[in-house]
Amino acid sequence: MLDSTVANLAVPSLAGDFPGDTPAGTLSGISWVITLYAIVFAALLAPAGRFSDVIGRRALFCSGVAVFTVMSLLCALAPNLDVLVVGRGLQAIGAAAMVPASLAVVLTDTPSSQRTKTIxxxxxxxxxxxxxxxxxGGVLVEWVGWRSLFLINVPIGIVLFVAGLRRIGTGLRGGRVPDPIGTVILVLGVGLTVLGATKGEEWGWSSPSTLLALGLGPVLVALVLLRSTRHAVPVVETTLWRNRTFLRANLAAMVYGAALFTWLLVGVLVLTEQWHYSTLKAGLAMSPGALVASVTAIIASRVGERVGPRVISVVGSLTIFAVGVFCWVFLPENPHFTTFWLPLSFVIGFGIGLMSWSLSVAAVMSASPVKFASATGMNIACRQVGGALGIAAMTAVIAAEPGLSGYQLVYLVCGLCALAAAAASAGFHFPKYVPAPAPRSEATPATEGTVR
Structure with missing residues (x-):
């Protein structure tokens, strides 16, 4: 997940190392470092989750880690832009296998009473x-250079690969390979949709290339969904969509993804372009909200045992909506870190942390344990596609309304996307969380929450 956003601040350095014939050509080429990763990652998440039934969760996880790690090293050592772009695309294949497999591993090997905490x-x-x-990304690029963004993955990947082989059970395996034709069509459909949304501003929204990508992509996705309802081993588990909570969790994930990824990128633009922060200073300014989001997600897992994911998700999305509207109205033209940016970082981090936990719970826990990987893959894929569409909308807004007013409008769009997520989350129907019976042993009087 880190590699979905960490490369944003490397663009200026990459442009300096890999210049094109013209400034526009340079930016167009460099943008594929981010675009190709997003396309491949989003397109393969759902099919990758299905492969856990075929090769087992350990094999899927370890193979994903291995590919991701090796390709990270290739990106770090890339001698030219072509190698870097290819490495990013292959790196995304490993990420698409690793992410849904990771949650499937964790949940399958966790007692049901502990799953909400684990999530x-x-x-x-x-x-x-x-x-x-x-x-x-800003800190590493400023201090070490852009290649460090990919080198940091290598030692972590090696540790994860060895630990995965030793500690993860093989899991069920031997199922049939999901529909190969459907997989190809799904990859093309999602890829074209993300490509059209990402490159629309550069190509022109009325250009034949953009219209073809945005028109054909959704049609191909619809064809795959229709094909999956009739195929013996579908690439998309359409049976999961019959669960209303799962359906709404994915709709919420899509609009939340549009708000989240756009929020992160517009924040960088405000700090560097509007307030003229250095790359390093902008990176440090983004850190408090990230830390708050992480801590909040852990706290949400404990509170959520009592109130359920619906309340947590609605509160989180409404928090993001409120901050978005506030920024739309009050975003200052000049730097106001301690009186504006820092306090709002705490609030927005709180909202992001709540949403991260609640949407994962709503999607995964509405599926059976054998479909955890598929459910996770689809939920994150929806979030990634939503993020690509949100960034495309941000690009269009800023192009039409440059400067402070454009950034304010983008924050409003983020807030409205979060409001849509609140509407979808309000329809969650999830088993009640009730206290577990108190242990008989006097040595352990505390009770744990469980799902019933």
Whole structure:
């Protein structure tokens, strides 16, 4: 999840190392470092989750970690832009396998009474990684250079691979490979949709390329969904969508993703372009909100045992909506870190942390344990696609209304997306969280919450 956002602040350095024939050509080429990763990651999340039934959760997790780690090293050592772009695309394949497999591993090997806490820890990691990406990227680029963004993955990946082989059970395996034709069509459909949304401003929203991508992409996705209802081993578990909570959790994830990824990027733009912060200073300014989001996700897992994910999600999304409206009205033209940015970082981090936990719970816990990986993959894919669409909308807004007023409008759009997430979350129907019976042993009088 960190690599979804960490590369944003590397763009200026990459442009200096890999210049094109023209400034526009340079930016167009460099943008593929971010765009290709987003396309491949979003397109393969759902199919990758289905492969856990075929090769087992340990094999899927470890193979994903291995590919991600090796490709991270390739990106760090890339001698030219072409190698870097190819490495990013292959890196995203490993990420798409690793992310849904990771939650499937955690939940399958966790007692049902502890799963909400486990999702809290998993969501905290994801929230921290995605939110801290721009800040960490700024610090590393400023101090070490852009290659360090990819080198940091290598030692962590090696440790995870070895630990995965030793500590993760093989899990159920031997199922049939999900519909190969459907997989290809899904990858093309999601890829074209994300590509059109991401490159629309550069190509022109009325250009044939943009219209073809945005028109054909959704049609291909619809065809895959229709094909999956009739296929013996579908690439998309359409049976999951019959659960209204799962359906609403994915709708909420899509509009929340639009708000989250846009919020993170517009924050960097405000700090560097409007307030003229250095890359390093902007990175440090983004850090407090990320830390608050991580801590909040863990706390939400404990509070959520009593009130359920619906309340947590509605509160979190309404918090983001309120901050978005506040920024729309009061975003200052000049720097006001201690009186504006810092306090709002705490509030927005609180909202992001709540949403990270609640949407994961609502999606995963509305599926059976054998479908955890598929449910996770689809939920994160919806969030990624929403993020690409949100960034595309931000680009269009800023192009039409440059400067402070444009940033204010983007914050309003983020707030409205969060409000839509609140509306979707309000329809969650989830089993009540009730206290577990108190242990008979006097040595352990505390009670634990459980799902019934």
């Amino acid at each position: 809290g820890l998993w969501s905290a990691a994801g929230a921290l990684a995605a939110a801290i990406g721009p800040g960490l």
